[in-house]
Amino acid sequence: MKTESKLEKLLSQGHFVVSGEIGPPKHANPEGIKKHTALLKDYVDAMNLTDNQTAIVRLSSIAAGVHVLQAGGEPIIQMTVRDRNRIALQSDLLGAYSLGMRNVLCLSGDHQSFGNHPTAKNVHDVDSLQLIKIVKDLRDQKKFACGEELKGNEPRFFIGAAANPFADPFEFRVLRLEKKINAGADFIQTQCIFDMERFERFMAMVRERGLHKKAHIIAGVMPLKSAKAARYMQQSVAGMIVPDEIVNRMEKAADPKAEGVAICVEQIKHLKTIEGVAGVHIMAVMWEEIIPTIVQEAGLYPRPDAG
Amino acid sequence: MIIAEGKPLVEVAGLIQEARKVLVVGCGGCVTVCLAGGEKETGILAAALRLLRQKEGNPLETVEVTLTRQCDPEYVDMLEKYVTDDVDAIVSLACGVGVQFLAERYNKWVVPALNTKFAGGTVEHGVWEERCGLCGECILYKTGGICPIIRCSKSILNGPCGGSQNGKCEVNPETPCAWQLIYDRMQALGKLDLLMEIQPPKDWSKSRDGGPRKVVREDVRLA
Ligand code: SF4
Ligand code: SF4
Numbered sequence: 001m002k003t004e005s006k007l008e009k010l011l012s013q014g015h016f017v018v019s020g021e022i023g024p025p026k027h028a029n030p031e032g033i034k035k036h037t038a039l040l041k042d043y044v045d046a047m048n049l050t051d052n053q054t055a056i057v058r059l060s061s062i063a064a065g066v067h068v069l070q071a072g073g074e075p076i077i078q079m080t081v082r083d084r085n086r087i088a089l090q091s092d093l094l095g096a097y098s099l100g101m102r103n104v105l106c107l108s109g110d111h112q113s114f115g116n117h118p119t120a121k122n123v124h125d126v127d128s129l130q131l132i133k134i135v136k137d138l139r140d141q142k143k144f145a146c147g148e149e150l151k152g153n154e155p156r157f158f159i160g161a162a163a164n165p166f167a168d169p170f171e172f173r174v175l176r177l178e179k180k181i182n183a184g185a186d187f188i189q190t191q192c193i194f195d196m197e198r199f200e201r202f203m204a205m206v207r208e209r210g211l212h213k214k215a216h217i218i219a220g221v222m223p224l225k226s227a228k229a230a231r232y233m234q235q236s237v238a239g240m241i242v243p244d245e246i247v248n249r250m251e252k253a254a255d256p257k258a259e260g261v262a263i264c265v266e267q268i269k270h271l272k273t274i275e276g277v278a279g280v281h282i283m284a285v286m287w288e289e290i291i292p293t294i295v296q297e298a299g300l301y302p303r304p305d306a307g
Numbered sequence: 308m309i310i311a312e313g314k315p316l317v318e319v320a321g322l323i324q325e326a327r328k329v330l331v332v333g334c335g336g337c338v339t340v341c342l343a344g345g346e347k348e349t350g351i352l353a354a355a356l357r358l359l360r361q362k363e364g365n366p367l368e369t370v371e372v373t374l375t376r377q378c379d380p381e382y383v384d385m386l387e388k389y390v391t392d393d394v395d396a397i398v399s400l401a402c403g404v405g406v407q408f409l410a411e412r413y414n415k416w417v418v419p420a421l422n423t424k425f426a427g428g429t430v431e432h433g434v435w436e437e438r439c440g441l442c443g444e445c446i447l448y449k450t451g452g453i454c455p456i457i458r459c460s461k462s463i464l465n466g467p468c469g470g471s472q473n474g475k476c477e478v479n480p481e482t483p484c485a486w487q488l489i490y491d492r493m494q495a496l497g498k499l500d501l502l503m504e505i506q507p508p509k510d511w512s513k514s515r516d517g518g519p520r521k522v523v524r525e526d527v528r529l530a
Binding site: 081082086108109111113114122124125126127128129130133134145162163164166167168169172175176178179182183191238239 | 471478491
């Protein structure tokens, strides 16, 4: 065990893990985060806290992580390189660890032009891959990014990275995943999977290179609420592939929400059979309350005790 | 070259509202090539300003001069004979460098007529595109001659990010993904293995830093 992370413990014990996601609010009241944590904590092993997702100002992921922890959940704080340079990133890593955070997911971040402050200056001092290495070096070398030695307690994070099997160039996606693992990623959360055939091809390449043995790969899923949502994901979200078949199923459904849940449960059951998939990450932002149903129907309840 | 484009006429007019006589100074360098501040544009701007002020019943006198370059004191000096006491302001159609060189040399109100955009080139007649972010430490040899600093929306050194799809950048479906271009080129050159190297964080102290950067060439200095 490299860290005190509960997520790492479950993964290393070989459990098929389940993670969820909470989007912090656009205000300073933490009640929603606490409520969602209470709702989800028995159904997921860890919860991602997004970092100003889609470049919209929200309560900080680290602060949200503290609320999750206090409410009995296991937080995974997301950290993007859009808004902070290497000084601020490392400072926040030290601070987050001191507050009990044990998992971090390193991301590039959505471009500011998508958010509510499109005239902001972005930072991009380091990229997401370099951030992974910074978190690893702090932990394993006890060194700051500048090479200076860290005297005292080092932050020991279980390091996460994202992978998108649906972005281009496809052939390079697995190599870039390998690069992230070489940089220090311990676990990977993928983009939402709708195109199962392409994901299977991706995983075959992952296994060919033995990457599933070097990092825990957690497959992303997203329950669709409506045919409109399905079409939106298909047409307007960069780096996402939604096959027509899924859009059609949502369009024909008498009860689209139930159909969305059914599709998601089928996907999870399928993903469980793919060698090298270590768990699922259920992204149901604005629909968090559906997660318990999905976890139960997918046969993943009760969740294991990390001891 | 430096690419610039003209500010809206009313904006420039607003900057010299109080002036009765202005020098309108063009530049024969980059801004001539990108059709923003050469002799022709200088004449057009001066005429437009006069016309506007005429309509407002507040006539403006203009004197137009185009210097070979406004970023060289040698040429900036040549403006001296035009900078008479009755000149109230100088309108510069150079890039931001030229505007500053004029302001440093002459004790007059100097205003920019252009917005200085970027270091780039002509991609088709009438279209200019950025190519270099002037980062101070060129790494084009690592990326097949395609600049990730300026052409990737997130300046990623280990790309492409998860938003690259069908060769386009997630930020704008019109913009080619720089990392798709880099990938294609490295593949064509048989150098994909170079992309597996983890590029370390860049030394941005070589880029915009504390105060203006300076290049000193002792071998060509006169004093
Ligand atoms: S790497 Fe730096 S110097 Fe080279 S083209 Fe890009 S911004 Fe310009
Ligand atoms: S899509 Fe390509 S160009 Fe756009 S931010 Fe990502 S890597 Fe950079």
